[in-house]
Amino acid sequence: xxxxxxxxxxxxxxxxxxxxxxxxxxxxxxxxxxxxxxxxxxxxxxxxxxxxxxxxxxxxxxxxxxxxxxxxxxxxxxxxxxxxxxxxxxxxxxxxxxxxxxxxxxxxxxxxxxxxxxxxxxxxxxxxxxxxxxxxxxxxxxxxxxxxxxxxxxxxxxxxxxxxxxxxxxxxxxxxxxxxxxxxxxxxxxxxxxxxxxxxxxxxxxxxxxxxxxxxxxxxxxxxxxxxxxxxxxxxxxxxxxxxxxxxxxxxxxxxxxxxxxxxxxxxxxxxxxxxxxxxxxxxxxxxxxxxxxxxxxxxxxxxxxxxxxxxxxxxxxxxxxxxxxxxxxxxxxxxxxxxxx
Amino acid sequence: xxxxxxxxxxxxxxxxxxxxxxxxxxxxxxxxxxxxxxxxxxxxxxxxxxxxxxxxxxxxxxxxxxxxxxxxxxxxxxxxxxxxxxxxxxxxxxxxxxxxxxxxxxxxxxxxxxxxxxxxxxxxxxxxxxxxxxxxxxxxxxxxxxxxxxxxxxxxxxxxxxxxxxxxxxxxxxxxxxxxxxxxxxxxxxxxxxxxxxxxxxxxxxxxxxxxxxxxxxxxxxxxxxxxxxxxxxxxxxxxxxxx
Numbered sequence: 001x002x003x004x005x006x007x008x009x010x011x012x013x014x015x016x017x018x019x020x021x022x023x024x025x026x027x028x029x030x031x032x033x034x035x036x037x038x039x040x041x042x043x044x045x046x047x048x049x050x051x052x053x054x055x056x057x058x059x060x061x062x063x064x065x066x067x068x069x070x071x072x073x074x075x076x077x078x079x080x081x082x083x084x085x086x087x088x089x090x091x092x093x094x095x096x097x098x099x100x101x102x103x104x105x106x107x108x109x110x111x112x113x114x115x116x117x118x119x120x121x122x123x124x125x126x127x128x129x130x131x132x133x134x135x136x137x138x139x140x141x142x143x144x145x146x147x148x149x150x151x152x153x154x155x156x157x158x159x160x161x162x163x164x165x166x167x168x169x170x171x172x173x174x175x176x177x178x179x180x181x182x183x184x185x186x187x188x189x190x191x192x193x194x195x196x197x198x199x200x201x202x203x204x205x206x207x208x209x210x211x212x213x214x215x216x217x218x219x220x221x222x223x224x225x226x227x228x229x230x231x232x233x234x235x236x237x238x239x240x241x242x243x244x245x246x247x248x249x250x251x252x253x254x255x256x257x258x259x260x261x262x263x264x265x266x267x268x269x270x271x272x273x274x275x276x277x278x279x280x281x282x283x284x285x286x287x288x289x290x291x292x293x294x295x296x297x298x299x300x301x302x303x304x305x306x307x308x309x310x311x312x313x314x315x316x317x318x319x320x321x322x323x324x325x326x327x328x329x330x331x332x333x334x335x336x337x338x339x340x341x342x
Numbered sequence: 343x344x345x346x347x348x349x350x351x352x353x354x355x356x357x358x359x360x361x362x363x364x365x366x367x368x369x370x371x372x373x374x375x376x377x378x379x380x381x382x383x384x385x386x387x388x389x390x391x392x393x394x395x396x397x398x399x400x401x402x403x404x405x406x407x408x409x410x411x412x413x414x415x416x417x418x419x420x421x422x423x424x425x426x427x428x429x430x431x432x433x434x435x436x437x438x439x440x441x442x443x444x445x446x447x448x449x450x451x452x453x454x455x456x457x458x459x460x461x462x463x464x465x466x467x468x469x470x471x472x473x474x475x476x477x478x479x480x481x482x483x484x485x486x487x488x489x490x491x492x493x494x495x496x497x498x499x500x501x502x503x504x505x506x507x508x509x510x511x512x513x514x515x516x517x518x519x520x521x522x523x524x525x526x527x528x529x530x531x532x533x534x535x536x537x538x539x540x541x542x543x544x545x546x547x548x549x550x551x552x553x554x555x556x557x558x559x560x561x562x563x564x565x566x567x568x569x570x571x572x573x574x575x576x577x578x579x580x581x582x583x584x585x586x
Contacts, residue, residue, distance in 0.1 A: 033586075035585070036583050041582035049566040051412060051564040051565075054412070056582070057416075057560070058420055058423070059583070062427040062553060064585070065424075066554070079422060091417065095379055095413065095417055099417050099421050100421040102383050103383075103420070103428060104428050106387065106425075107424075107425055107428045107429050108428070108449070140365060147380060201508070328383035329380045331379045331380050
């Protein structure tokens with residue numbers, strides 16, 4: 001039997017507060033995915049301080065590479081290409097990964113593949129199953145909330161995005177008011193399961209024709225409710241607060257996605273991004289998708305929802321196959337985003 | 343020994359290739375429009391091509407460790423650290439201020455050399471150096487300090503030469519606050535870092551034992567950490583970065 005040809009991608013990710021290096025085989029199998037997270041450091045400040053993040057990245061980057069190469073049991077000669085996140089993200093943080101990837105590509109004469117971090121999040125789902133085009137992806141993270149249409153491979157078109165806060169950002173800000181340490185998403189999710197939606201927070205832009213989101217109104221309504229109660233010395237039920245907040249977020253995300261599924265006839269819906277690890281969101285989506293039996297539902301695996309280099313390797317693999325290459329002058333692009341659909 | 347020397351500490355970018363103490367090729371750019379991230383690897387590549395060398399023929403990478411611009415230090419530092427690690431070569435780090443002081447070989451041993459970088463708001467990064475028996479000696483460690491503090495430190499010296507663009511910027515202040523001293527300033531090429539000088543300094547140093555441990559010499563905590571430490575005397579009992 002002929003052995004399948006092995007194409008190995010070495011991938012770097014350093015766009016925010018995770019330093020990660022991965023080795024991916026044929027775009028779908030993880031040989032190594034080392035992630036060094038700075039959560040313990042950044043929680044001192046209640047959020048990510050860019051200069052602190054950049055300093056940790058340069059401390060960790062060669063250690064992560066050494067571990068990844070060792071776990072994957074490969075040498076540089078086995079590699080086909082080096083993929084790297086070049087945006088969006090914190091510029092100082094991105095530059096460490098971009099420079100490191102260039103050094104490895106240059107040293108070993110390997111092609112350098114530029115990867116959009118958001119394409120990476122979408123391709124985290126590749127580890128759960130094949131991506132079927134045309135597809136629609138809902139990306140929900142600390143920095144982004146967007147609906148992306150994928151007509152074919154390596155083609156990403158935004159159809160809607162948040163006009164203010166990202167969903168994950170709203171979680172962190174609400175968490176701060178509730179005294180929950182950064183990052184607050186997981187704890188609010190857990191609390192929400194013990195409470196009920198009693199506060200009826202607003203569902204922003206749900207009835208508008210577009211596919212855009214807004215979470216700053218919800219955040220303000222939440223903060224006002226808490227502050228008002230404090231002034232009256234009233235005790236609010238934390239679980240009900242969390243449940244009410246989360247229910248509003250979920251309804252808006254599902255409402256807009258369902259609307260998009262009715263307009264764009266896709267074969268698959270992909271749910272990805274850090275907030276896609278939210279169990280309330282995953283359960284609600286699984287139920288909603290029963291109304292769309294013709295659409296396959298692919299969720300990024302729980303352990304790959306957060307930032308990691310495995311997803312960059314998966315997206316980098318299809319980009320590499322598609323002939324995308326970067327020169328040695330590749331720069332970080334902190335505000336990189338997909339094109340809007342025409 | 344083939345040496346690649348990289349200085350990205352400030353606005354100028356300087357890269358040199360040396361064979362022992364001899365210069366093979368060097369480039370110094372001072373392009374305000376393009377940043378180190380865009381320029382560094384194309385310049386390294388160009389020098390290697392011109393010297394007809396391959397990356398794996400390098401024996402040692404020498405990096406200007408700082409002080410300087412944090413982002414600049416990280417671009418050069420990541421490049422140097424990663425090249426040394428991935429090619430299994432030696433890594434040596436040298437003070438970026440020493441790089442400016444290094445060309446003053448003909449200065450008499452009574453004169454101290456003070457290279458400085460602007461650190462904004464009347465602060466500088468500076469150190470005090472001298473040449474003794476052909477060796478560059480560090481008399482006062484590189485540090486981040488107020489200009490007023492710097493003149494206090496310099497009061498004990500009678501002959502001082504200031505090096506670097508920032509030295510001109512603060513020229514009037516230094517003259518006024520160090521009266522009755524024999525002060526002078528470098529000009530021309532000496533105001534710019536030369537990676538060849540960096541390579542020469544790095545040639546004589548011992549390579550780092552643990553490449554993973556290399557981080558730039560920022561000489562300053564971040565503001566967020568300073569504020570946090572002011573409020574938290576106790577240390578975090580968890581590691582700051584966790585790997586899984």
